[in-house]
Amino acid sequence: MLLHGIDAERVHVRVEGEPAPGRYLLYWMGRSQRAHDNPALAWAVAEADRLGRPVVVLATLDTEAPEVSERALAFQLEGLQETARELAERGIAFLARAGDPAERVLELAADACLLVCDGAYLRRPRALRLRVAESAGVPVVEIEGDVVVPAEVASSRLEVAARTFRPRVQEHLGRFLGLPELRPPRVAAVDPGLGEGLDLARPDLRARELAGGRGPAPVSRHHPGGSRHAMERLERFADERLARYPEERRRIEGRSGSELSMYLRYGQISPLRVIERLRRTDVPPETAGAFVEQLVVRRELAVNYVVRQPDYDRYRGVPAWARATLAAHRADARERLVSDEALLEAATGDEAFDAAMLEMLETGAMHPTLRMYWGKRLLAWTADPEQGFERTLELNNRYFLDGGDANSFAGVAWCYGLHDRPFPERAVFGTVRSMTAAGLRRKYDPARYVAEVRRRVGAPVAPS
Ligand SMILES: Cc1cc2nc3c(=O)[nH]c(=O)nc-3n(C[C@H](O)[C@H](O)[C@H](O)COP(=O)(O)OP(=O)(O)OC[C@H]3O[C@@H](n4cnc5c(N)ncnc54)[C@H](O)[C@@H]3O)c2cc1C
Incomplete structure (x- = not known):
């Protein structure tokens, strides 16, 4: 069944009730930062038409999230600049605000007749949606678009x-x-009177200001947002x-x-x-x-x-069979233990791994195969699996532009056995799948990867 052209199974009424007398319908753009192919936006416009109200789109940047960084903010702001332009062309009012997203939404919800938000799966954005639903004082509809x-x-x-x-x-x-399908709204954009939104003219400056020194630096040269x-x-x-x-x-x-x-x-x-x-x-x-x-x-x-899995961001979320075999090998001698300094200087001595680190630090991305190798090496080179898991997740979510996603938690947990099967037993890994430098050399050409990454990030082609 379709509701305003959207499959009913994407539409969840979080707070029921009659629309309030508010001036506009508010669409809180949290996850789906785009002006097209966006079911929550399409639904919001259709419902606002039915109610005879204009739509206001509020995009929030969660600058209070623990993993917030200038890199991730710049990428989002570059995207929002374009989203703002596209919505203006369609006659839809838009503003972006930073800080605690729930507070920013509640400030505008007070004048809304109805609140629409997009869906989310991780703990923090889910909790934010819950807080908003509890206090908005208007009906709330959540629409999955991810x-x-x-x-x-x-x-x-x-x-x-x-x-x-x-x-x-x-x-x-x-x-x-x-x-x-996004139809042009029938009711003209509301005269903002909504207070200031973020100035999106210079995403780089705005990201620096909002991040307040929380790096890493943006990587727009490699991966521009939008x-x-x-x-x-x-x-x-x-x-x-x-x-x-x-x-x-x-x-x-x-x-x-x-x-x-x-x-x-x-x-x-x-x-x-x-x-x-x-x-x-x-x-x-x-x-x-x-x-x-x-x-x-x-x-x-x-x-x-x-x-x-409620423990998706903790080591205990990893399947029991994998934790048991890793525990049985907890005391195994590690080939080496690498310090955080060696990691962040991409100087562990393993050339492929160091090139992967360089790729992550300098470009915010990593070749998919190397990402598996990277995660498996961090398991092997950290004192115990719990610390290895935490360290990998922390690096992943801080440096990668795609970090802090469901894929991040599943990808790191995969290195510890999630969604995988047991393999023949080895030191440290037990029966969790291992990946070694020798295996990488057998299957691939790491030297070419190393040279290519170094060229791309402007490092001398041979590591010093
Ligand atoms: C240790 C580790 C950490 C990872 N962390 C992240 C992360 O933070 N964010 C992230 O998006 N992915 C993560 N992945 C999964 C995967 O490595 C990336 O999605 C992929 O490298 C992205 O490159 P691509 O867009 O060119 O992928 P493509 O090969 O073009 O695939 C298309 C899309 O499919 C999805 N995808 C691809 N591979 C996977 C996978 N193994 N699991 C789930 N989805 C996948 C991605 O959304 C990707 O963009 C991680 C994997 C590992 C092993």
Whole structure:
């Protein structure tokens, strides 16, 4: 069933009731930072039309989140600058504000007739939505716009692996592929009178000011934020590289994937738009299927993990069999223990690992295969698995532009056995899958990867 053109299973009434007399309908843009392909926005405009009110869009930047950084803020602000422009062209009022998102929303909710927000899966954004719903004093509707198959439709249990999740998600995939249509609003944008929003003219300056010294630095030169860049990447990927995707994933030199993860992380592109574009290519279905396996099955398996595992951000969220085998090997001698300084100077002495660190520190991203190697090495080179897990998650969420997502927690936990199976027993890892420098050399050409990263970040091609 469709509600205002949106599948009813994406629409959740959080606070019921008659619309209040407020001047406008408020759409709180939290997760899906885009002006198009956005079901919450499309629904908000249609409902505002029905109520005869204008829509006000408020985007919030959570500068009180523990992992906030200038890098992540700059990426979001670059995107919001474009979103603001696009909404203005459509006659929709927009403002962005920073701070505690719940407080910012409640300030504007006081004058609203109804509040619409987009969905979220992680603890902090969920708690913010709950706080807002409890205090808004108006009906609240939450609309999922971040995944293809809504999490509660895909599975009602904690899935153990892609093989158990895949058939469930595939069963529903077809009926959730529709893109929402955004109609021009019938009621003109409200005269703001809403107070100041953030000045988006200079995202770099604004990010520095809001971050207040909390690095790392922005990486716009490598990964500029915004839906336009996301779409350009998607176009290039679909036209030039999708056909080679399965074979490119088996190399570590050269680009490997779509590099869309940071845009998906902040909702600057919808996964539905990505699929729609792929369907217009003539690559064989099994090739497109290899990509959909990552974009839908793996990505939404990560969402299943954070939704169904309350300890998703703690070591104890890792499956019991994996924790048991890692505990049995806790006292094993480590090949080495690396200090935080050596990590942050990309100077552990393992060339591929150090190049991966450099890629992360300087560009905010990392080749997918190296990311697995990176996580596995951090397990091997830290005193115990608990500390290894925490350290990896902290680095992941601070430095990567796509950090702080469901994928981040599932990706790090994967290094500790999540969604995986036991392998032959080895030191330190027990029966958790290991990855070693020798294995990397056997399968790939790490020297080319090292040279390429160093060239890209402007470091001398041979490490000193
Ligand atoms: C230790 C570790 C940490 C990770 N941390 C993150 C993270 O913070 N954020 C993040 O988005 N991904 C994370 N991943 C998953 C994966 O490495 C990245 O999604 C991928 O490298 C992004 O590159 P891409 O966009 O070119 O991927 P593509 O190959 O083009 O895939 C398309 C999309 O599918 C999704 N995807 C791809 N691989 C995976 C995967 N293994 N699990 C879940 N979704 C996937 C991503 O959204 C990606 O953008 C992590 C993996 C590991 C092993």
